[in-house]
Amino acid sequence: MEPLVEILTxxxxxEAFGLEPIAEQAARVTLEALGLDPSGYSISLLCCNDARIATLNEDFRGKPQPTNVLSWPSEERGADKDGGAPxxxxxxMPGMPEExxxxxxxxxTCEREAGEQGKQMRDHVTHLLVHGTLHLLGYDHIREKDAALMEGLESRILASMGLQDPYE
Known part of the structure; x- marks a missing residue:
C-alpha cells in the first residue's frame, strides 16, 4: 500500500521520535472519518524545527514567530457559509493520488506545548496532524461556526483513536 503521507525530515x-506511523494514522483516520478513501489522496509533511517554521510563518502569514503546525491546501476548499461543509x-486515480x-x-513548539498541557508528545502531535489534515480539506477556525465544526470533528476523530478531547 502506498503511503498517504510523504515525509521530508x-x-x-x-526520526528518533518515530513520526511516520503517527502521521500516517492521523491522516488516514481523518480522511476515513469524513468518508474519503485514503488511497485516493496524498499529503506532504515537513518535519522541522522552530527556526524553520518561524520563517515559513513569516513568509506565508506575516507572523515572524514559531508555531506548532502550518498547512497549505493544494486548492481552496473552504465553505462559503460559516459552519458549512467544505x-x-x-x-x-490508482498510482496518481490527489495531492x-x-x-x-x-x-x-510541539514539545513545549505537550509539556505545558501535561500531554504525551505522541498524543499532541497526533492532534496537530489531524488538525493540519482538516485544514487541507477546507476546514478552518477563523469564523465561529467553522471553528465549532472543526473542533467537533477533531474531538470525534481523536476519540475514535482513544485520545482525550483537546478542547475540554
Whole structure:
C-alpha cells in the first residue's frame, strides 16, 4: 500500500521520535472519518524545527514567530457559509493520488506545548496532524461556526483513536 503521507525530515529529532506511523494514522483516520478513501489522496509533511517554521510563518502569514503546525491546501476548499461543509476533494486515480497539500510541524513548539498541557508528545502531535489534515480539506477556525465544526470533528476523530478531547 502506498503511503498517504510523504515525509521530508529536516530535524533528526522527528526520526528518533518515530513520526511516520503517527502521521500516517492521523491522516488516514481523518480522511476515513469524513468518508474519503485514503488511497485516493496524498499529503506532504515537513518535519522541522522552530527556526524553520518561524520563517515559513513569516513568509506565508506575516507572523515572524514559531508555531506548532502550518498547512497549505493544494486548492481552496473552504465553505462559503460559516459552519458549512467544505468542498470535498475528488480522489485521484490508482498510482496518481490527489495531492491535498502540505503540512509543516515544528519540534520545539510541539514539545513545549505537550509539556505545558501535561500531554504525551505522541498524543499532541497526533492532534496537530489531524488538525493540519482538516485544514487541507477546507476546514478552518477563523469564523465561529467553522471553528465549532472543526473542533467537533477533531474531538470525534481523536476519540475514535482513544485520545482525550483537546478542547475540554
Amino acid at each position: 529536516e530535524d533528526a529529532r522527528w 468542498e470535498r476533494p475528488e480522489p485521484g 491535498l497539500g502540505d503540512i509543516a510541524i515544528a519540534w520545539e
